[in-house]
Amino acid sequence: MSKDLSDNRPIVIAVDGPAASGKGTIARALAAHFGLPHMDTGLLYRAVALNLWRWGGDPSSEFEALRACSAVGVDPDDPELRSEAVSKYASAISAYPSVRAALLERQQEFAGQPKGAVLDGRDIGTVIAPDAPVKLFVTASAEVRAQRRVRELLARGMPAHLEDVLLDIHARDDRDSSRKTAPLRQADGALLLDTTDLDVDQSIAKAINLAEEQLARAE
Numbered sequence: 479m480s481k482d483l484s485d486n487r488p489i490v491i492a493v494d495g496p497a498a499s500g501k502g503t504i505a506r507a508l509a510a511h512f513g514l515p516h517m518d519t520g521l522l523y524r525a526v527a528l529n530l531w532r533w534g535g536d537p538s539s540e541f542e543a544l545r546a547c548s549a550v551g552v553d554p555d556d557p558e559l560r561s562e563a564v565s566k567y568a569s570a571i572s573a574y575p576s577v578r579a580a581l582l583e584r585q586q587e588f589a590g591q592p593k594g595a596v597l598d599g600r601d602i603g604t605v606i607a608p609d610a611p612v613k614l615f616v617t618a619s620a621e622v623r624a625q626r627r628v629r630e631l632l633a634r635g636m637p638a639h640l641e642d643v644l645l646d647i648h649a650r651d652d653r654d655s656s657r658k659t660a661p662l663r664q665a666d667g668a669l670l671l672d673t674t675d676l677d678v679d680q681s682i683a684k685a686i687n688l689a690e691e692q693l694a695r696a697e
């Protein structure tokens with residue numbers, strides 16, 4: 479049974495996890511279930527990365543990466559946002575504290591909407607919305623995640639090779655988890671959802687159950 483929203487308390491849902499774990503799919507489904515707005519925060523980092531890439535900027539320069547943050551717009555339908563090159567750039571520039579700081583307010587404002595919101599990313603439960611009543615950490619084996627990402631890229635008409643995508647996923651997992659600022663980790667109070675052996679419908683059903691459980695406990 480879905481949560482009665484009539485008490486007007488905001489419902490903030492933080493969904494974090496590594497690349498292609500299914501966190502975006504789950505976050506969108508939770509947003510639809512609870513009637514909340516959704517933000518894919520990875521797209522912000524990808525938009526900065528795409529800006530930098532198009533200018534011929536250097537991802538190893540924090541200064542240039544920060545410049546790419548100014549007035550960054552996100553066109554979620556731009557296929558280049560999901561290219562492998564942009565994924566690599568996004569992972570590199572997201573390690574810079576100044577880049578993360580530049581994108582912080584936009585995310586916290588979104589999370590602070592009166593009815594609440596669902597956000598997915600790497601640091602939602604740890605940094606952006608640490609007091610969120612619902613926190614999920616979505617994961618799956620690297621091999622399964624790579625297969626999903628390959629299928630997704632091919633379906634979008636983009637080239638993809640399993641070995642390259644798997645290498646990229648390992649490299650991004652390592653970089654995202656080992657950086658000093660806002661590393662990828664399961665937040666305090668977050669429930670683990672391993673989707674390795676679950677299909678999309680099963681993952682969504684489990685996520686809704688876990689969210690309802692956390693909301694009931696928060697009452």
Ligand SMILES: Nc1ncnc2c1ncn2[C@@H]1O[C@H](COP(=O)(O)OP(=O)(O)O)[C@@H](O)[C@H]1O
Nearest residue numbers: 498499500501502503626630673676677678681
């Ligand atoms: N449980 C699942 N089983 C199979 N495929 C999935 C599952 N969850 C997501 N996918 C597919 O895998 C791809 C990556 O999912 P997505 O939700 O975008 O992951 P993330 O946001 O973690 O990168 C998408 O094509 C999505 O449809």
Ligand SMILES: Nc1ccn([C@@H]2O[C@H](COP(=O)(O)OP(=O)(O)O)[C@@H](O)[C@H]2O)c(=O)n1
Nearest residue numbers: 496497498519520523568569572599600601
């Ligand atoms: N909240 C977030 C979201 C993304 N990111 C970074 O942005 C990159 C792209 O994020 P994404 O969520 O679009 O990537 P996928 O998980 O969909 O592959 C990640 O590899 C992270 O390095 C981050 O640091 N913090």
